[in-house]
Amino acid sequence: xxxxxxxxxxxxxxxxxxxxxxxxxxxxxxxxxxxxxxxxxxxxxxxxxxxxxxxxxxxxxxxxxxxxxxxxxxxxxxxxxxxxxxxxxxxxxxxxxxxxxxxxxxxxxxxxxxxxxxxxxxxxxxxxxxxxxxxxxxxxxxxxxxxxxxxxxxxxx
Amino acid sequence: xxxxxxxxxxxxxxxxxxxxxxxxxxxxxxxxxxxxxxxxxxxxxxxxxxxxxxxxxxxxxxxxxxxxxxxxxxxxxxxxxxxxxxxxxxxxxxxxxxxxxxxxxxxxx
Numbered sequence: 001x002x003x004x005x006x007x008x009x010x011x012x013x014x015x016x017x018x019x020x021x022x023x024x025x026x027x028x029x030x031x032x033x034x035x036x037x038x039x040x041x042x043x044x045x046x047x048x049x050x051x052x053x054x055x056x057x058x059x060x061x062x063x064x065x066x067x068x069x070x071x072x073x074x075x076x077x078x079x080x081x082x083x084x085x086x087x088x089x090x091x092x093x094x095x096x097x098x099x100x101x102x103x104x105x106x107x108x109x110x111x112x113x114x115x116x117x118x119x120x121x122x123x124x125x126x127x128x129x130x131x132x133x134x135x136x137x138x139x140x141x142x143x144x145x146x147x148x149x150x151x152x153x154x155x156x157x
Numbered sequence: 158x159x160x161x162x163x164x165x166x167x168x169x170x171x172x173x174x175x176x177x178x179x180x181x182x183x184x185x186x187x188x189x190x191x192x193x194x195x196x197x198x199x200x201x202x203x204x205x206x207x208x209x210x211x212x213x214x215x216x217x218x219x220x221x222x223x224x225x226x227x228x229x230x231x232x233x234x235x236x237x238x239x240x241x242x243x244x245x246x247x248x249x250x251x252x253x254x255x256x257x258x259x260x261x262x263x264x265x266x
Contacts, residue, residue, distance in 0.1 A: 057183075057184060061215050061218075067183075112224070113223045115182060116180050116181065116222065119183070127219070
């Protein structure tokens, strides 16, 4: 799967306003909503479901990355929002370090394979130090979009 | 249950099939990594395309191991056999504590 297949380029936030975990999740859910990806009137419900999932086990996987996610019937295919925080956000990550990149992933309730494929794409790139460095150097949403599109044609990035 | 194939001294290689409907998503991957980390041996997991370090949650998430997928688990070290047996139990017997497609009837946790 390519980033372009599931990342909503209208829901990329180069500098998140929120300073805490739940605020970041809500901010990204609202961005997806604004981009028209969540159907009508679902953003709050989805944000709450993601927070509930996050409370069960942190998706802060280390290396400054968190991938909060939930399966929800409001979406027909996986959709994702990208957010960055210069200062870092406490996600109760596995390595106890702050999180600088947050990817909110909403997956359909009835297609687990698509969810796994999106996760594969995310971690294939984000576990590379080079990619994380480029991501953090990006100052604008347009630069992040360019980087994701570059990764789609250059698997080694 | 058959014993894993002993490839050489301290190496044990088995093949398992993912049986839970949702596949190896984040929580199952964490269970896998948690068990792997209780053993001294190193472990790699291969899905036919990608090889992941079985002790790294990020690498395990790269396997995109969907329901029905076969995974080769290769452990190397003093407790390789015990480790692969526990991992087989987790994937194929306990199925990560999740329903199979038949049990879930299309509903995924």
